[in-house]
Amino acid sequence: MAKKKIKKQGKNWKKFWKLGMEEFNTQHFDVNANGDMIVNEGYYQYNIMDIVRKYGTMTEVFFPSILEHRVSDLIELFNAYIKILNYKGKFYYHYVMKSNQNREFVLPAIAEGSHIEVSSSNELFLVKRMLEQGKFNRKVRVTCNGPKTDEYIRLIEELRDKGLIIIPIIENTHELNRLKKFKGEVGVRVNLDVKIDAHWDKKYNHFGFDEEDLLKIGKIRNLSMLHYHISTQNEKVEGFIKPLKRAIALYAKLREQNPGLDTVNFGGGMPVPYEKRKKMISVKNLVNQMIKTAKKESDKLGVKHPNLVCEWGSYFTAPSQITLFKVIEEKSISNKSDTKWYFIDGSFITNLTDTWSVVRHKWHFAPANHLNARRLQKVWLAGSTCDADDRYTASGNYVLLPKLNEEIPDLYLVVFDTGSYQYTLSNNHCLISKPALVVCQNGEIKLSRKRQTPEELGKLFGWNGDHK
Numbered sequence: 001m002a003k004k005k006i007k008k009q010g011k012n013w014k015k016f017w018k019l020g021m022e023e024f025n026t027q028h029f030d031v032n033a034n035g036d037m038i039v040n041e042g043y044y045q046y047n048i049m050d051i052v053r054k055y056g057t058m059t060e061v062f063f064p065s066i067l068e069h070r071v072s073d074l075i076e077l078f079n080a081y082i083k084i085l086n087y088k089g090k091f092y093y094h095y096v097m098k099s100n101q102n103r104e105f106v107l108p109a110i111a112e113g114s115h116i117e118v119s120s121s122n123e124l125f126l127v128k129r130m131l132e133q134g135k136f137n138r139k140v141r142v143t144c145n146g147p148k149t150d151e152y153i154r155l156i157e158e159l160r161d162k163g164l165i166i167i168p169i170i171e172n173t174h175e176l177n178r179l180k181k182f183k184g185e186v187g188v189r190v191n192l193d194v195k196i197d198a199h200w201d202k203k204y205n206h207f208g209f210d211e212e213d214l215l216k217i218g219k220i221r222n223l224s225m226l227h228y229h230i231s232t233q234n235e236k237v238e239g240f241i242k243p244l245k246r247a248i249a250l251y252a253k254l255r256e257q258n259p260g261l262d263t264v265n266f267g268g269g270m271p272v273p274y275e276k277r278k279k280m281i282s283v284k285n286l287v288n289q290m291i292k293t294a295k296k297e298s299d300k301l302g303v304k305h306p307n308l309v310c311e312w313g314s315y316f317t318a319p320s321q322i323t324l325f326k327v328i329e330e331k332s333i334s335n336k337s338d339t340k341w342y343f344i345d346g347s348f349i350t351n352l353t354d355t356w357s358v359v360r361h362k363w364h365f366a367p368a369n370h371l372n373a374r375r376l377q378k379v380w381l382a383g384s385t386c387d388a389d390d391r392y393t394a395s396g397n398y399v400l401l402p403k404l405n406e407e408i409p410d411l412y413l414v415v416f417d418t419g420s421y422q423y424t425l426s427n428n429h430c431l432i433s434k435p436a437l438v439v440c441q442n443g444e445i446k447l448s449r450k451r452q453t454p455e456e457l458g459k460l461f462g463w464n465g466d467h468k
């Protein structure tokens with residue numbers, strides 16, 4: 001009886017906070033009877049408030065099972081359409097190290113069948129470590145993007161001599177000359193002459209060769225891969241299909257002098273539904289269309305179907321982590337009586353740097369506790385640095401959160417999709433600490449990185465404790 005009554009009275013809180021929705025990547029998230037946020041791994045459930053009580057805030061919480069599902073689902077999806085459509089090329093997914101270099105992220109991705117993409121010499125150094133420790137078998141393939149310093153090229157050569165399949169992606173004539181004698185396969189990056197409707201698509205691009213220049217080079221020793229990377233957060237199917245068509249045409253032309261060219265690498269850019277208001281493109285439909293396009297275009301030109309390499313980064317890493325903050329105080333906003341400031345114990349500038357560096361970047365927020373609170377408050381969120389830009393106003397709109405009162409003295413905040421780029425972009429403005437990292441896997445909750453302490457921060461700035 002009582003149960004029924006509660007249900008009748010209650011709102012559907014799960015739906016209200018956009019939890020349990022596959023299209024928003026929150027299918028693993030739920031609310032318990034107490035109003036706490038729950039995260040499911042199979043039939044195991046983690047209570048976010050247990051993590052708050054044990055490790056405090058600000059804390060990043062990573063769920064390897066979410067990352068693993070996403071990687072294995074995508075590999076299966078590509079392979080399924082390759083089979084259904086009788087496509088002759090192979091599919092390779094390369095985990096994008098720059099989207100999250102934490103060991104806890106990289107190793108499960110590799111264990112699910114990811115190859116690796118690195119963007120710098122230091123990322124490649126981590127690959128060297130894994131190789132030396134026998135962490136992966138020799139079938140793993142590594143693509144190397146980014147400007148190649150001498151150090152970077154030396155490391156590429158060293159790992160190739162150790163038997164790793166490593167493919168430097170040549171971006172300019174300097175690298176072309178420097179890698180002339182490279183014994184392994186190489187790739188080239190093209191700046192495709194195609195415009196798509198995406199925020200990051202720039203009129204002037206400083207990456208890769210222009211199409212014309214690339215064709216003028218003619219033969220490139222050991223060329224096996226044509227690479228392009230158009231944009232990030234590319235929200236339209238056409239934004240993937242248009243460049244792919246163009247790339248296949250170029251692939252066909254380049255093959256005339258480079259018959260060893262057998263792979264098209266279409267880079268990153270699969271969007272993340274950060275805001276959770278509109279549906280993103282369906283990955284199933286996109287994969288279907290991409291394979292169809294690759295097949296149709298190469299058949300038309302009479303070239304063999306290229307292998308396809310995918311380097312989507314944030315699509316995998318962003319949804320597999322959340323960040324927890326505490327609301328530390330509330331304050332009224334002058335001239336805006338219906339909205340309040342909620343201050344958090346972290347910062348948008350230091351911990352959620354995309355808020356600051358990406359124009360109109362949106363996040364989805366929900367409380368970790370009191371998800372069933374009936375009285376809600378329109379808020380703007382303020383970070384803990386002294387910076388006037390350290391805030392989140394949903395672009396002048398508002399965020400709805402439980403109203404603070406005697407019943408709700410403590411409120412904890414969950415920010416979704418924080419698993420890509422945020423930690424490496426984070427900083428210590430006002431000496432705010434970098435957050436702790438907690439990993440939830442196989443029913444266990446482990447602290448993987450402590451929150452920065454004042455002592456550690458002091459040391460970074462030369463305060464070693466021996467100053468008088």
Ligand SMILES: *Cc1c(COP(=O)(O)O)cnc(C)c1O
Pocket residue numbers: 096098099119145229231232233267268269270311312313314315420
């Ligand atoms: C950053 C980057 C990616 C990943 O981009 P996402 O938008 O995170 O998918 C892939 N390839 C290259 C070359 C990149 O620079």
